[in-house]
Amino acid sequence: MAEPSGRTFSDADEEIMRATYRALREYGYADLTIKRIAAEYGKSTAAIHYHYDTKEELLAAFLDYILNRFVASIREVETTDPEARLTVLLDKLLVAPQENPDLSVALLEMRSQAPYNEAFAERFRQNDEYVRYLVKAVINHGIDEGAFADVDADRVTRSLLTIVDGARTRSVVFDDVGEYERARATAAEYVDATLREGDA
Amino acid sequence: MAEPSGRTFSDADEEIMRATYRALREYGYADLTIKRIAAEYGKSTAAIHYHYDTKEELLAAFLDYILNRFVASIREVETTDPEARLTVLLDKLLVAPQENPDLSVALLEMRSQAPYNEAFAERFRQNDEYVRYLVKAVINHGIDEGAFADVDADRVTRSLLTIVDGARTRSVVFDDVGEYERARATAAEYVDATLREGDA
Structure with a gap:
């Protein structure tokens, strides 16, 4: 069986995922906005949209990200x-x-x-x-x-x-x-x- | 231990609960409105608000209702x-x-x-x-x-x-x-x- 998501994360992606993690913990799913993620990221919403067209696309990537983290912890x-x-x-x-x-x-x-x-x-x-x-x-x-x-x-x-x-x-x-x-x-x-x- | 909810349902309440049941099945929670429940109920939204001030109050009653139904099925x-x-x-x-x-x-x-x-x-x-x-x-x-x-x-x-x-x-x-x-x-x-x- 291959990598779970088949997705790799660039440094910028990683930073956006960590910002998403913090924003989700603070605001929950329903009140999450790209603006709030951008505030955690310390950049503009355009900087996020450069990588992810929509909030849904970003959150789907986030689900890949946390699975990758779990799998990495198992590999240790x-x-x-x-x-x-x-x-x-x-x-x-x-x-x-x-x-x-x-x-x-x-x-x-x-x-x-x-x-x-x-x-x-x-x-x-x-x-x-x-x-x-x-x-x-x-x-x-x-x-x-x-x-x-x-x-x-x-x-x-x-x-x-x-x-x-x-x-x-x-x-x-x-x-x-x-x-x-x-x-x-x-x-x-x-x-x-x-x-x-x-x-x- | 007393009745689970301590709540009893009048005939009107029962009808509203059955309408809520149908509306929840059709629209899900996020898209549920008093208007949609009223449409299932076959009466005005005012007729619902006479019994329940808010959607949240109605849905809390609905959770009591389904527990009562479960308990009744156990009693049989x-x-x-x-x-x-x-x-x-x-x-x-x-x-x-x-x-x-x-x-x-x-x-x-x-x-x-x-x-x-x-x-x-x-x-x-x-x-x-x-x-x-x-x-x-x-x-x-x-x-x-x-x-x-x-x-x-x-x-x-x-x-x-x-x-x-x-x-x-x-x-x-x-x-x-x-x-x-x-x-x-x-x-x-x-x-x-x-x-x-x-x-x-």
């Missing part, structure tokens, strides 16, 4: 042991967003707009497919090595991502980052029940 | 066997919305607005607390009767609702009602792993 993990890798993946997917609760808010707003915005829908689908590919590969590796029970890796992966998405939604709707820690425990229980049943 | 279940009741509860929470996919879309939009709308946030919290109360009571009943292992019922309940909310979000974002069926299987696996471990 050097262990090839399937159990350790699965633990790290779940830790990263379910870490409580202590420094960016407002980005979670903006992301849920963008998710809720997927039915109306094909560019968003496509990115969320791509992101989900890529993360599923990563989790499934680790589970299949563990099955091959005899570390995990011989399960349907796709099914187990989808269950884990349902738990992840439940935590993401609940933490925003109920304004409670504790949802992540509880979901991490649920995911661990689910992993123990499904993947370890064969080697008790 | 006559079995007192904890295992059978838990199955029914999970079936009802995770039934694929074949006839109202667009209501799920509108509900996710409203959930994403909870951080900005205290009336919505309060309703979603109330709904969640009430459903958790129902699930937890069934699990505790099963523990008391020796049908379930002696688990922390609150923890297991929260895990199950995280799976439910994951399915709700994913079905909208990925436009795939199959998420419900898969999540129902995940919930069943989780129930088997946690509640049945003691009586294998």
